[in-house]
Amino acid sequence: MRGPEFRVLGGRPEGVTSLHVDDELETRSRIVVVGNGMAGARFVEEVLDRGGDEQFCITVLGDEPHGNYNRIMLSPVLAGESHEDEIVLNSHDWYADNGVTLRAGVRAERIDTAAKQVHADDGSVTPYDHLVLATGSYSFVPPMNGVRKDDGSLLPGVYGFRTIDETRAMLEATGRCRRAVVMGGGLLGLEAARALQGHGLQVELVHAMPWLMNAQLDAEAGAILKRSVESLGITVHLDVLATEVLGTEHVEGVVLKDGRRLDCDLLVVAAGVRPHTDVAVRSGLEVERAIVVDDQLRTDDPDVYAIGECAQHRGSVYGLVAPAWEHAKVLADVLTGTDPDAEYTGSRTATKLKVAGVDVAVMGVSTPERDDDEFLVISEPKRGVHLSVVIRDDKLVGATLLGDTRKVAFLTQAFDRGAPLPEERIRLLVDLSDGAAEMGVAEMPADSQICNCNGVSKGDICGAVADGCGSVGAVMDRTRAGKGCGSCKSLVKQIVEWAADGEVTEDASASWYVPGIPLAKPELMAAIREQDLRSVSAVFAALAPAGKEDAKSKMGLTSLLKLIWGADFVPQKDGEFINDRVHANIQRDGTFSVVPQMKGGVTTPAQLRRIADVAEKYEVPMVKVTGGQRIDLLGVRKEDLPAMWSDLGMPSGYAYGKSMRTVKTCVGSDFCRFGLDDSTQLGIDLETRFQGIESPAKIKMAVVGCPRNCAEAYVKDVGVVAVGGGKWEVYVGGAAGATVRKGDLLATVSSAQEVMTLTGRFLQYYRENGNWLERTYDFVPRVGLEAIRAVLADDEACTDLDAGIQRSIDAYTDPWGQDAGEPATPGQFRTSLPLVDLPMVPVR
Amino acid sequence: MSLTQTAATDSPAIGTPTEHVVGRLDEIPMGEGRTYVVAGVQVAVFRLRDGSLHATQAACPHAGGPLADGQTDVDVLVCPLHLYAYRWSDGGSSGGAGPLRLFPVREQDGDLLVTA
Numbered sequence: 001m002r003g004p005e006f007r008v009l010g011g012r013p014e015g016v017t018s019l020h021v022d023d024e025l026e027t028r029s030r031i032v033v034v035g036n037g038m039a040g041a042r043f044v045e046e047v048l049d050r051g052g053d054e055q056f057c058i059t060v061l062g063d064e065p066h067g068n069y070n071r072i073m074l075s076p077v078l079a080g081e082s083h084e085d086e087i088v089l090n091s092h093d094w095y096a097d098n099g100v101t102l103r104a105g106v107r108a109e110r111i112d113t114a115a116k117q118v119h120a121d122d123g124s125v126t127p128y129d130h131l132v133l134a135t136g137s138y139s140f141v142p143p144m145n146g147v148r149k150d151d152g153s154l155l156p157g158v159y160g161f162r163t164i165d166e167t168r169a170m171l172e173a174t175g176r177c178r179r180a181v182v183m184g185g186g187l188l189g190l191e192a193a194r195a196l197q198g199h200g201l202q203v204e205l206v207h208a209m210p211w212l213m214n215a216q217l218d219a220e221a222g223a224i225l226k227r228s229v230e231s232l233g234i235t236v237h238l239d240v241l242a243t244e245v246l247g248t249e250h251v252e253g254v255v256l257k258d259g260r261r262l263d264c265d266l267l268v269v270a271a272g273v274r275p276h277t278d279v280a281v282r283s284g285l286e287v288e289r290a291i292v293v294d295d296q297l298r299t300d301d302p303d304v305y306a307i308g309e310c311a312q313h314r315g316s317v318y319g320l321v322a323p324a325w326e327h328a329k330v331l332a333d334v335l336t337g338t339d340p341d342a343e344y345t346g347s348r349t350a351t352k353l354k355v356a357g358v359d360v361a362v363m364g365v366s367t368p369e370r371d372d373d374e375f376l377v378i379s380e381p382k383r384g385v386h387l388s389v390v391i392r393d394d395k396l397v398g399a400t401l402l403g404d405t406r407k408v409a410f411l412t413q414a415f416d417r418g419a420p421l422p423e424e425r426i427r428l429l430v431d432l433s434d435g436a437a438e439m440g441v442a443e444m445p446a447d448s449q450i451c452n453c454n455g456v457s458k459g460d461i462c463g464a465v466a467d468g469c470g471s472v473g474a475v476m477d478r479t480r481a482g483k484g485c486g487s488c489k490s491l492v493k494q495i496v497e498w499a500a501d502g503e504v505t506e507d508a509s510a511s512w513y514v515p516g517i518p519l520a521k522p523e524l525m526a527a528i529r530e531q532d533l534r535s536v537s538a539v540f541a542a543l544a545p546a547g548k549e550d551a552k553s554k555m556g557l558t559s560l561l562k563l564i565w566g567a568d569f570v571p572q573k574d575g576e577f578i579n580d581r582v583h584a585n586i587q588r589d590g591t592f593s594v595v596p597q598m599k600g601g602v603t604t605p606a607q608l609r610r611i612a613d614v615a616e617k618y619e620v621p622m623v624k625v626t627g628g629q630r631i632d633l634l635g636v637r638k639e640d641l642p643a644m645w646s647d648l649g650m651p652s653g654y655a656y657g658k659s660m661r662t663v664k665t666c667v668g669s670d671f672c673r674f675g676l677d678d679s680t681q682l683g684i685d686l687e688t689r690f691q692g693i694e695s696p697a698k699i700k701m702a703v704v705g706c707p708r709n710c711a712e713a714y715v716k717d718v719g720v721v722a723v724g725g726g727k728w729e730v731y732v733g734g735a736a737g738a739t740v741r742k743g744d745l746l747a748t749v750s751s752a753q754e755v756m757t758l759t760g761r762f763l764q765y766y767r768e769n770g771n772w773l774e775r776t777y778d779f780v781p782r783v784g785l786e787a788i789r790a791v792l793a794d795d796e797a798c799t800d801l802d803a804g805i806q807r808s809i810d811a812y813t814d815p816w817g818q819d820a821g822e823p824a825t826p827g828q829f830r831t832s833l834p835l836v837d838l839p840m841v842p843v844r
Numbered sequence: 845m846s847l848t849q850t851a852a853t854d855s856p857a858i859g860t861p862t863e864h865v866v867g868r869l870d871e872i873p874m875g876e877g878r879t880y881v882v883a884g885v886q887v888a889v890f891r892l893r894d895g896s897l898h899a900t901q902a903a904c905p906h907a908g909g910p911l912a913d914g915q916t917d918v919d920v921l922v923c924p925l926h927l928y929a930y931r932w933s934d935g936g937s938s939g940g941a942g943p944l945r946l947f948p949v950r951e952q953d954g955d956l957l958v959t960a
Binding site: 454477478480483484516537548549550551552554555572573574575577578581586588589590825826827830831832833834835836 | 870871872873874875876877878879880881886888893902903907908909910911912913914915916917918919920921922924925926927929938939
């Protein structure tokens with residue numbers, strides 16, 4: 001095969017290595033890597049990344065004469081879509097530049113584990129301190145008469161599909177061949193068939209199993225794939241073995257077990273791979289299906305390790321690159337001492353690929369295995385689409401997407417991380433509403449706007465990833481995407497994952513309650529209680545790294561401390577957002593809005609008269625009826641706030657806080673001819689009891705007197721619906737903002753008093769368990785309605801919830817009444833823009 | 845109507861910068877900011893919990909937000925309107941807005957002195 005045109009891929013002309021010091025002068029320990037494929041080379045990279053070149057002198061023995069190349073990309077090379085130079089991962093120069101000795105074209109033959117030496121086919125003997133076997137796999141050639149010549153080599157015209165040399169030979173053969181038979185209907189076989197067919201050959205595919213890609217797909221999906229492949233013009237023969245290869249000097253055809261003869265002048269054998277274990281076997285290492293390793297990738301010899309496709313870990317042998325790369329990371333951690341206790345515990349494999357022009361994504365199991373596994377299938381054979389998921393104990397344990405992989409980002413996440421699943425399982429596979437956001441992220445044009453609040457496009461996000469932002473949080477910090485209303489966060493995440501092609505680092509901070517304290521909410525609450533931390537500055541001093549305060553964490557901590565300590569909280573104004581400092585909602589020009597409390601949306605002529613007088617006296621630019629059934633005075637100067645509150649003589653409506661805001665009501669049974677119960681009074685009572693209660697995010701409630709839902713109770717954080725006979729339904733987790741969601745029915749109760757109790761318990765459970773800024777419409781599906789019901793059925797838990805919410809209710813004071821007379825801090829209401837003539841908002 | 849028209853009032857007066865007494869240190873609560881008019885320019889002065897003082901232009905360069913109403917830590921000032929975070933060190937922000945104009949500020953005998 002090595003003719004005069006032979007060229008070393010990613011190589012120097014002579015294909016040799018760098019200078020290195022004499023062995024006697026070498027003080028570093030020696031790592032020898034056998035195998036220069038994707039696992040071996042990645043391992044070397046991981047060691048170098050950890051500064052391992054100071055500890056170790058590294059030698060790599062590679063059977064192939066080339067630098068390291070991306071084996072996954074051989075199919076596009078065979079198809080003529082990629083040039084072979086494009087698939088080089090590490091050239092010979094890279095090894096030289098990094099002080100790694102690459103001995104390419106040298107095959108290890110035997111290891112003397114006692115003397116700790118590697119014997120190679122060039123007669124060399126290489127001593128090691130640590131030996132890493134990364135010998136990979138080879139194409140399995142099933143036994144067939146005539147496939148090999150007498151010397152054991154393959155009959156000319158017969159090729160495996162594993163290396164760049166085999167790929168080059170096939171490419172070269174396409175020029176003079178007309179008919180090809182591909183043996184094997186797995187991934188590689190299908191890709192080879194498609195590539196050869198693209199070169200104009202007539203291709204027949206022979207697969208021993210009853211359907212294509214049987215290792216990954218179920219029968220039905222395999223049948224749909226067969227139709228798609230046949231529509232390309234490739235003939236498929238299933239469930240049949242080839243028994244004989246015809247031809248003496250060159251392949252002329254194959255004979256199938258049923259006697260049929262297929263003529264060909266090119267035969268590709270892609271009937272699976274087998275781990276390369278011969279070196280390990282000869283060296284006396286334990287080998288079953290592959291080289292047996294423990295959780296630190298160690299073989300039964302303490303200084304010999306195996307990674308990648310040649311390793312068998314806990315009974316599993318992987319044929320994918322992702323586990324090989326995980327092996328490389330763990331072993332690099334262990335050997336360099338970066339994390340001496342690092343362990344590999346197995347991989348959950350998910351793959352997304354294009355096979356013979358058809359998009360395929362598979363992860364986990366393809367069919368249900370237990371009686372109570374949930375199995376959802378959507379099959380559209382005409383469109384060539386077959387989608388299925390397998391769910392076990394509310395977790396995704398398998399998914400198969402054929403012909404339509406738009407949902408792969410979410411499913412991969414759910415599969416890898418056990419993310420919560422939508423209750424309506426069908427949403428795993430199809431989007432039930434339409435709109436741009438539902439388009440697959442891959443298909444979106446680069447200029448489509450993702451974050452409408454901050455005007456961030458898909459291209460901006462991809463640009464940030466290309467510039468090296470390796471996590472969703474880093475991309476959000478750089479682009480500000482998702483930092484407005486937050487409704488686009490999941491889409492941002494999908495795009496980052498797509499753009500980074502799966503190489504996303506998990507934000508450690510994603511689980512923290514606030515970014516400046518490295519603790520999740522339960523641990524943070526425990527630490528605050530244990531160390532008796534009652535102010536924001538005390539929390540930073542005790543729990544932040546180096547005691548360093550963080551501006552963006554202060555608001556969340558203030559809320560949490562109020563929750564924990566109630567009246568015993570030690571307030572610090574700089575721990576509050578400006579809205580909470582001055583009890584009003586800041587507007588775009590630096591003025592504020594004033595919303596007096598109007599319980600249940602019920603007011604009086606006297607109240608309205610006072611509001612009108614105040615609006616005139618202070619020249620309020622706009623008076624507006626709000627969505628929450630109150631009256632908003634907009635465009636108020638900060639310095640006017642205390643005097644306005646005094647003149648109004650009404651309590652704050654909390655229209656500015658991450659707190660309980662308003663309870664909308666309908667006119668109920670007192671007035672409405674359809675009303676079933678007194679929704680107005682219940683709304684007033686709820687607002688009175690829970691007024692101003694701080695929470696992870698704002699809380700909106702409503703009570704309606706019948707299911708006509710005039711006050712929109714079905715789409716509130718807590719919505720109460722009278723159903724007659726004194727009964728009320730309590731819905732939680734509804735929303736009608738950037739997200740629209742009907743609330744989930746938490747319970748049906750028999751009295752208004754029970755509604756009050758249940759609402760208090762739900763609120764307290766949400767306050768204690770919700771993430772900062774997590775609205776109930778995210779919280780309820782995340783935790784699960786059943787889990788919430790279980791808590792509310794637990795008497796002991798309810799006693800604690802009742803006590804917790806009561807502590808906050810007891811701590812309530814009206815902030816307007818409190819700060820109107822005497823400012824809480826010097827200059828609390830001083831203007832911050834003295835030279836700007838406010839208001840600048842339009843006057844109506 | 846453009847809120848950034850306030851930028852004119854944030855430009856320094858023509859002439860050599862001089863140091864002015866603008867107010868008293870105890871007028872600013874710990875961790876907060878207050879705005880003063882210095883030589884015809886509005887300047888926001890911040891007193892951090894580590895004892896350090898910082899002075900910046902009063903209106904956010906992004907959309908004119910009142911920076912003295914923002915939240916602080918030892919590294920940054922966060923504007924209350926759109927949460928752009930500006931570094932005390934150079935006035936720049938990771939989100940690309942700015943930079944903020946910074947003014948020298950110090951305390952002497954309880955007085956706040958700003959150079960503008």
